[in-house]
Amino acid sequence: MIFAVVCLTALSLPAGMVIFMQSRTPSPLPRTGRPRSAAADAAILEATRAALVDLGWSKLTMGDVATRAGVAKTTLYRRWAGKNELVVDAVAVLFDELELPDNGSLAADIGGVVLQFAALLNRPETKTALMAVVAESTRDEPLRERIRTSIVDRQKRLVLEGRARAHARGELPLEADPAAAARTADLIFDVVAGAVVHRTLVSAEPVDEEWVDRFTTLLLGGLASVQA
Amino acid sequence: MIFAVVCLTALSLPAGMVIFMQSRTPSPLPRTGRPRSAAADAAILEATRAALVDLGWSKLTMGDVATRAGVAKTTLYRRWAGKNELVVDAVAVLFDELELPDNGSLAADIGGVVLQFAALLNRPETKTALMAVVAESTRDEPLRERIRTSIVDRQKRLVLEGRARAHARGELPLEADPAAAARTADLIFDVVAGAVVHRTLVSAEPVDEEWVDRFTTLLLGGLASVQA
DNA sequence: AGCTTTCGCTACGACTCGTAGCGTAACTCT
DNA sequence: AGAGTTACGCTACGAGTCGTAGCGAAAGCT
Known part of the structure; x- marks a missing residue:
């Protein structure tokens, strides 16, 4: 039985692999038995954000999330x-909300994405959670992998797409x-993600139009140097 | 050694400094009674880093730190x-270890500081703690202030000093x-702090000479555009 | 039907938290 | 030296959280 094997493996491993079979990855779900409630999944994640x-x-507890979601605590741990x-x-x-707007120029496109990113980071659930899980991930390699695949790597598409557009417009030479x-893409x-995060969460200063202008100027000017 | 010096200095300084470093309660330093043990202070901070x-x-507990430091838990809370x-x-x-090396050119100076910063972030006690307290600070304004004054603002001196040197060398126009x-300094x-942190902790890629070269090139090229 | 898995619920031991009370140690001022 | 004041180590406590186990019932499949 495949599932039994998976379960035993999961139980004998510390964290990480258990999650692998769950929501994020298409898993060899058992065909028989009562299926997991998709509604419960949604309610739990929503409750987590609210909490x-x-x-x-630091004050968020599993029990509290369970209560808010209207499910039993054991269901969370399952x-x-x-x-x-x-x-x-x-x-x-x-993070999937982020989109690369077509504002006509590379500078304007970057500015648009930076503003979106800053707005996302200003949402309390995002700013609080993101740094916390990154902190935990420094001692937890599987967790870091999870963050990379679930969040970070997905957003690199924005950089690639922006550069492709710039090439098409003739704004950037092709490397x-x-x-x-x-x-260079990395x-x-x-630079972009780091600067916006640092500005927002550490310096605690607003990412407004004026800052975005200066930042994009810096980035584009520097980019010309790097590719020269 | 460094810690001992700091502690002794702090104790020999007037009230404000000590109180600010240790506890947020703005009570005047008592001139009478048994003084707080400077050795305990040093032992506690050292034990905290070890823990x-x-x-x-997340698994660090006050009780554990107290045991490691050889003091009572109540002493920590005092x-x-x-x-x-x-x-x-x-x-x-x-973070006070960071220094601006004089490598002869602005680019080399920046590279030196970036490498130092990256090395600091690679120490497990630093990477783990820094992100965690930043995360907590998003819901705790006094804590954020404490971080700003104790850590962040003190390092801005590096930017200011580097720019002053570059002006003296004629590498940068005076704004x-x-x-x-x-x-611009902000x-x-x-950009520098954010990029290095993101590279190290999120992307989990090494900040090596090659990356530093590309980064300084980008930064200096961009700087020329910003000040133009 | 019968089988399998999930669900909600309760209960549990282990752990951490932050505080209070006590007697003692250390230092200052008179 | 003595009195006054503060810090210290220690113990104990209620409250809260953790993660798990066991149960009966519900929900799907063949």
């Missing part, structure tokens, strides 16, 4: 290994070496 | 309001408007 807003990270994994899933969805191009991603 | 390495943030404040102080000292210059700070 994050009200309580923050699906998620703990607070970390639950919160990652609860927040990951929010000959694909490896170098990939490294660099841009770290 | 962070071993346990991480000095710090809770885990957040304790960890901020325990980690803040580490006429002091307000604009201040905004922008640089957010």
Whole structure:
């Protein structure tokens, strides 16, 4: 029995793999028996976000989430290994809202995405949860992987798409070496995401039009240097 | 050694400093009675860092720190309001190690500081603690202030000093408007700190010479555009 | 039907929290 | 030296959380 094997494996492993078979990845779901309630899944994630807003990270408890979602605490533990994994899933969805607007120029496109990202980070459930799970992930490699695949890597599409558009417009030269191009994309991603996060969460200053203008100017000017 | 110096200095300084570093209660330093043990302070902060390495943030408990430090749990609560404040102080000292090396050019100076910062972030007690307290600070304004004054603002000196040197070398034009210059300094700070943190903790990729080269190139090229 | 899995519920031991009370130690001022 | 004041270690406590186990009932499948 495949499922039995999976369960035994999961039980003998610390966290991580248990989640693998759940919501994020299409899993070898058992064909028989009572299926898991999709409504419960949605209610739990929604309740988690609400609890994050009200309580923050450290005071959020599994029991409280269960009560808010109208499910039993045991149901939570049947699906998620703990607070970390639950919160990652609860927040990951929010990042899919990000889109690359077509504002006509590379600078305007970047500015648009930066403003969206900043707005997302200003939502209390996002800002509270994101840093917390990143902090936990420094001691928990599976959790970091989960964050990377569920949140971070998905957003790199924005960088790639923006660059493709810029190429089409003739705003950026095409990098000959694909490896170098990939490294540049990673660099841009770290700079953009890092700067906005730091500005918002550490410096606690607003990401307004004026800051975005200065930032995009810096980024584009620097990009020309890097690709030269 | 460094810690001992800091503690002794703090104790020999007038009230404000000590109170601010240790507890948020603005009570005047009593001139009479048994003084607080500076050795206990040092032992507690050291134990906190050790516990962070071993346990991480979420599993670190006040009782464990007290045991490691060889003091009573009540002593911890007499000095710090809770885990957040304790960890901020325990980690803040580490950031004072950062120095701006004089490598002859602005690019080399920036590269040197970035490498130092990355090395600092790679220490397990730093990476684990920093993100955790930032996460908590999103729901705790006094804590954020504590982080800003104890850690962040103190490092801005690096940006200011680096720029002053670059001016002296004639590598950068002097910005006429002091307000604009201040905004530019803040922008640089957010970009540098944010990018390094994101690269290290989120992307989990090494900040090596090659990355630093690309990053400084981007930053300096962008800086020229911003100040143009 | 029979089988399988999930569900809600209750209960549990183990742990952490933050505080209170006590007697003692350390230092200052008179 | 003595009195006054504060910090210290220790113990104990109620409250809260954790993660798990066991139960009967519900919901799907063949």
